[in-house]
Amino acid sequence: MTIQPCINPFTQETNELKITFKKFIEECQYLKRLSPQTIKGYTEVFNTFCKYMPEVATLEDLSAQNVVQFFTRVSQRQRMVGSVMKIGIKPSTLDTYYRKLMVFFNWLEKNKFIENRSISSVVPKPRAPEYRDLKSLTQDEISKIIAAITMKNSKDTWQKIRDLTILNLLIFTGIRRGELLGLKVQDIDLEQNSIFINKETSKSKYSRYIPINFKLRQTLEGYLNIRSKQEIYHPSLIVSCKRGTAFTQHGLKHWVSKYEKLSGVSFHLHRFRHTFSCNMAKAGADPTTIMKLLGHTSLRMTERYLRSIQTRDALKYINLL
Template sequence: MSYSQNPLELTELEPLFQEYLSACRYTKQLSSKTIKSYGEVFSTFQKIMPEIKELSDLHPQMLQEFFKRISIRKRIVGKKTVVGIRPSTIRTYYNKLLIFIRWLEHYNYIKEELSPKIIKPPMPVYEDERALTDEEIAKIIASITLYSRKNDFIYARDLVIISLLIYTGIRRGELLALRIGDIDFQTNTLFINGATSKSKKSRYIPIHFSLLTQLKTYLKEREKRKTKCEMLIVSSKSDTPYTVYGLKCWVKKYVKLSGVRFHLHRFRHTFACKLAKQNADIISIMNVMGHSTTRMTEQYLRSIKAENSRSFIEKMTF
């Protein structure tokens, strides 16, 4: 394999990867979370494949060997010993490492194309139910009522949080970035600022009447506390924005109280599946979720099984 004579004359992968991350940060304007995930994947690759240190060490079979090694390695997770990783994680590693290799090719750090020769891992088959059931959501809401019924502010805020999640499908970062001014009570729409969104695309989401009611109640409770913070979701202890840590504690608390094992992203799956079951077309679902392609949206609809088509089939006439 031959290499270009670039100004930096870099041959080691580590400084080249840092240059790539710099391009992701300042040229592509990717989020810090995405950049961090790229770094974590590369760090794992370096740990598992210590012999791959320079451009000359790159070869088509290296990722295949990498996947083989991480599939049989043992790790301590909590108090358990885990062997290997999930197929979906392997696919994530593949995608993020391949993007770096293509970047090397694009800027002529390597002249011979390497990416087309790398074997793709199979697409993972998902058997898990990502979307929450109506019963599970009811249990979570009931746990909110039982826990916070003696504190009107926490009760109103926590109901707004879950209502935003199930009726808008917004991401965690989008939820925490919401401002009071993003709510338009004239048109009943919620504005999602592209600057705070993973997709970098601004969008408007129609507000469901139940969410509208919860928002009005919550804003009244904020007024009683004389809350001045412009962010929509605030701490119960101070006039400050709710944090990522606070939201993690929120999830942990209601998982324990409700007995439902959930994480915030499951609400996003639930929202997408609910729209699909209501006969929303995939373009509408794609737009309201802020996806760039329908392929991304389809990944959120995998919880919809063939049995869900029964009522539609029974209504068919010819």
């Protein structure tokens, strides 16, 4: 008699919940055409749910009680960070888990995969996280990054101008990483002073135009001029200095790491997006205008980017009363 190995039914690829989630992802990819980054976010959160809730394998198993249990378990988890034992997760991470899971659960309800179980209306939303960190970069921090780029490439004009162009695009447009890498030379209209953001590279899937300010225009003119002298004709706007091919995510990651170390400023690409939105607000731009420039679909998202605005920033407006 042959003894069959014991198979955990919750880890099989025939897991009904995982199969249904795959259908959800396919719809997100091919019908809604969401960005790979958004798809990755949904997938990572769902995998975390499966990890902590192995007993939920079928759609019948899924309930509001089980979802609450998931949040309880991740809030109590223990993990080593270096030599320190950490318990639970950050409020912002909990908020992210909730928002991304509810998109999937609402899809299940809408498509009648689960009926008479309105999970999103039963499971309480986690308390909104209080952000005490300053996400936007200060002028001093930006100056340090500029100095690092200038000093590092003092003998390499081509790389210096390319890297300053990347920096100024981030500071003066607030574009996302994918939008920056997706820019084409033809998207830059110096006659109309505008940059075209193609919906194919935008997270919101809407095309938009961003005006070019005077300083960014000077940088772009210098960059396009030296590109021509280098005989680089690749359609992508930002290119590798060595190969003349399209700049990659890996190259951009290396760019951040290099100038973090050289400048002594801790930053990531999204901090420039926060910086742009806050600087626009301080300059008097209304939230709707900022929302359109950032490519957001709701003011609620834009408001999260403006959390770096301090009470003292209102002084000049109060003095006008």
